[in-house]
Amino acid sequence: MIHDDLILQMEQGKISVNEALAALHTVPILKENVCSQRQRLKDLQHELDSLIGLHSVKSMIREIQAFAQIQQYRASLELASEPIVLHTIFMGNPGTGKTTVARLISKMLKEMGVLLKGHTVEVERADLVAEYIGQTAQKTREAVKRAMGGLLFIDEAYSLARGGERDFGKEAIDTLVKAMEDNRGDFVVVLAGYPEPMNYFLTSNPGLRSRFPMTIHFPDYSDLELFKIGEAMFEQRQYSLTKPARRKMVEVIRQLRQEDPYNFGNARVIRNMVERALRLQAVRLVAKTGVTKEELMLILAEDIQGVTDS
Amino acid sequence: MKQILVVGKTNVGKTLFTLNFAAYLGMTSVQITFRDIRTSHSKSFSIQEAIDLFVSDSEHQTKCLQSIILALPWGKGTKQCELIDSTGLVPNIHPDLLIRQAMGQTLTMVRQIRHMLHIIDGTQHAQIDDLDRQLANYGTYVTSYAVIANKWDLVQSSHALQDLKKAFPKQLVIPVSSLHKSGFREVRTYVRNVL
Missing domain, CATH: 3.40.50.300 (P-loop containing nucleotide triphosphate hydrolases)
Structure with a gap:
């Protein structure tokens, strides 16, 4: 791109900053493209950084x-x-x-x-x-x-x-x-x-x-990382966990890993667990009349407990 | 997140402005992200620590883009923006390759940014040179732009502000003293408008 060339010439000491700036004025600004491209890359980096764990x-x-x-x-x-x-x-x-x-x-x-x-x-x-x-x-x-x-x-x-x-x-x-x-x-x-x-x-x-x-x-996720992943999945779906439900979730993750340590499906297990808990919450609420908005958003320990029942 | 570039000639007080403006907003520490042409890394500092380390009377103390995240009170919460401090520009050809590359990074950013704070030395109000005029011209291309006349505490002349408004007729001119954190209220209004 032309403006890159001008900046390069300035960096190589062929033209001064003043000359580069003056010449850059005459180059049509491609800001829109470059800006949005960099922004998209930044957003993707942010998306990658926001993935739980996976440090290496x-x-x-x-x-x-x-x-x-x-x-x-x-x-x-x-x-x-x-x-x-x-x-x-x-x-x-x-x-x-x-x-x-x-x-x-x-x-x-x-x-x-x-x-x-x-x-x-x-x-x-x-x-x-x-x-x-x-x-x-x-x-x-x-x-x-x-x-x-x-x-x-x-x-x-x-x-x-x-x-x-x-x-x-x-x-x-x-x-x-x-x-x-x-x-x-x-x-x-x-x-x-x-x-x-x-x-x-x-x-x-x-x-x-x-x-x-x-x-x-x-690497395999640690129990804490899996808990965070699960919590984030609930959050994305606009649900929140009560304190006992959070404790129960940690317990259930440990239990699931112990049951089958070699074939433990890491985040995939957590996704299934979250989806099952949402269904169990729905079953709990469907029979109830006058369900409030808060109740619709809340996951209780019993919803998580039910996940391990086949 | 909105980005605001702090740009200007060398030794006009860009870094002190950036850090003390963060302090004015109530921040006691900042996470500075250093971005050179190859890598980027972040480190946390208390504001005073950062001032001791990165503010100096010597030229070109800032050798790459250094950004901090500002959090402004907004409704019941806060809104964030990235304030990017840049390597100071000199009008002629600088003898040091690394400085030229750092200035190249500043120019690249000038081409890409939408919001720009152009810092000038307020004590030089009577002698605005080509470089500052060129940057001010750039201000007409970006979404928002303001001239920050720094070191205003040292300005003696009562006509200084009129001189500057004459030199930058189409632009918003805000006199500040980064050292004494005065004039930052208007800067905050500018940032709020950006957000």
């Missing part, structure tokens, strides 16, 4: 953002710049925020000018692998085409290698790798999945591993 994820995303910005800046100064390869592996248990973060990253990369569209195409094995010979490559290419300018999110990516050597999943991986080479910088691939099968999948496909320079680990 947030700092990793800040790294990615800083790296992308600096490489763009270096390129603008005609310095050698690293190609921005942002293909990433997301490892984490169910409900740890992988999909949410992927959607946000895609939008952020668009506002930073790295991606053209900033949409997210979420696929799994069935969207990439076909039943008959020759169809898998086509199906995968179609998914890649849809993701152009955005982010291709492959959930449970290890399922592509599920059927062994003769399975068409391998064909999907090969097609994907080729598309990544052919369309560098045009789209971002995120392979997501649970840590253990993901590690096995990547060690058995070294060619794939080397094409994903970054790995982001999504």
Whole structure:
């Protein structure tokens, strides 16, 4: 952009601030665009920061953002710049925020000018692998085409290698790798999945591993973080918890985690819990006459207690 | 959140104005977000600590954008806005690359911002130079703009305000003394209008 060039010339000591300011007057102001773009990026950053927990994820995303910005800046100064390869592996248990973060990253990369569209195409094995010979490559290419300018999110990516050597999943991986080479910088691939099968999948496909320079680990949420998530979910839906209900919620979270620590669904469990509690509150209130606005907004301990009853 | 840029030549008192205006609004501490061309980070300071650290008689004490969040009483609650202090501008070519880059950051912000407080040294009321005129010209492009004539406590002449109003005929001119926190009432009215 012209005004960037003028500021650059001023920074390089070729023109004075006065000259830059005078020349900037003559350049049509593109404020509207730049301003709203920066504002949108700021809003997205705020959205990311407001996600509860995920500290390591947030700092990793800040790294990615800083790296992308600096490489763009270096390129603008005609310095050698690293190609921005942002293909990433997301490892984490169910409900740890992988999909949410992927959607946000895609939008952020668009506002930073790295991606053209900033949409997210979420696929799994069935969207990439076909039943008959020759169809898998086509199906995968179609998914890649849809993701152009955005982010291709492959959930449970290890399922592509599920059927062994003769399975068409391998064909999907090969097609994907080729598309990544052919369309560098045009789209971002995120392979997501649970840590253990993901590690096995990547060690058995070294060619794939080397094409994903970054790995982001999504740790399990602590009980307190899950409580905060639940509280925020209620708040978003314009409900509030009584003190006993809050205590009960902490208890229930602990109980649910203890019942099945290995398959505990983190935030997904909390979302189900919140939705169930809302239904139980409705059941409690529906028979009552003259329900007040406050009652409609209040969740009691018994509504939370009922969540654990099957 | 609305953003207001504090801009002006070097050593006119932008940082002291920013911090003491926050103090005037009843804030005792501020979280300053430092944004240079590469990174941004935030740190909390008491107002006095921040003044001791960032206000100085030497030029270019502020070397990047430094913003604070102001909270103004609004109805039964408060409303927030971001006040962005910037690196002071010099009319000629500065010999230090880092300072030039910081000034570039200020100019980029000038191009993007919608609300601008242009700080000038009130004691220089009789000699408004090109740089200040250029910035005032920019004021016609933004949504809201005011000239803050700082160091008013040092102004001797009784015609000073008329001189300034002549020099900036289309703009709102507010005389203040950042050091003594005087004249801030009008600035608060300006900020409330922005919000």
